[in-house]
Amino acid sequence: MAGSNNIILIGFMGVGKGSVAREVIKNSNYIAIDTDDLIESMENRRVKDIFDDEGEKYFRALEKEISSWLEKSVKNTLISTGGGFYKVKNLKKIGKIVFLDSPFEKIIKRIKSHPNSSKKLKKRPLLSDLKKAQELYDERRPEYLTLADVVIDVTDKSALECAKELLKKVK
Ligand code: S3P
Numbered sequence: 001m002a003g004s005n006n007i008i009l010i011g012f013m014g015v016g017k018g019s020v021a022r023e024v025i026k027n028s029n030y031i032a033i034d035t036d037d038l039i040e041s042m043e044n045r046r047v048k049d050i051f052d053d054e055g056e057k058y059f060r061a062l063e064k065e066i067s068s069w070l071e072k073s074v075k076n077t078l079i080s081t082g083g084g085f086y087k088v089k090n091l092k093k094i095g096k097i098v099f100l101d102s103p104f105e106k107i108i109k110r111i112k113s114h115p116n117s118s119k120k121l122k123k124r125p126l127l128s129d130l131k132k133a134q135e136l137y138d139e140r141r142p143e144y145l146t147l148a149d150v151v152i153d154v155t156d157k158s159a160l161e162c163a164k165e166l167l168k169k170v171k
Pocket of ligand 1: 011012013014017036047081082083084085123124125126
């Protein structure tokens with residue numbers, strides 16, 4: 001919502017929402033929060049453990065809870081989100097929506113080229129089967145595009161370049 005001055009970063013797992021958020025806060029007055037971090041502190045356990053112990057439905061209910069809190073209580077903040085958070089009903093009311101876009105193969109290549117790649121893959125239960133992950137990507141991408149106020153193609157760009165583009169486009 002215009003009054004809240006929040007920016008919400010949406011996009012597929014591994015596209016670089018966290019890295020872009022870190023560069024935005026270094027280069028602006030925004031403070032940042034991350035919906036997965038909020039959920040992990042609420043639950044005092046990792047997202048992967050929440051999926052393993054309680055299942056995806058339970059995790060989605062936590063995302064919904066967080067979304068109400070964000071709408072009511074958070075202002076002037078860059079909010080990075082888990083890849084499925086965009087499904088909450090009040091997303092548009094939380095802030096300006098920025099979609100980080102990249103082809104599926106590039107996202108997987110990006111994760112695999114990371115020094116901590118096996119950790120990055122392990123902590124994301126929905127990436128354990130790449131065929132299913134590709135299907136999820138194909139299903140979600142048009143939905144991300146429909147919701148977005150701003151789209152940033154992050155392919156082959158550094159996090160800093162993306163952050164600068166974001167700050168220019170959300171002005
Ligand atoms: C999910 C993405 C993850 C995390 C959870 C579910 C999804 O966050 O919220 O594993 O549904 O795409 P990242 O996008 O930060 O990996």
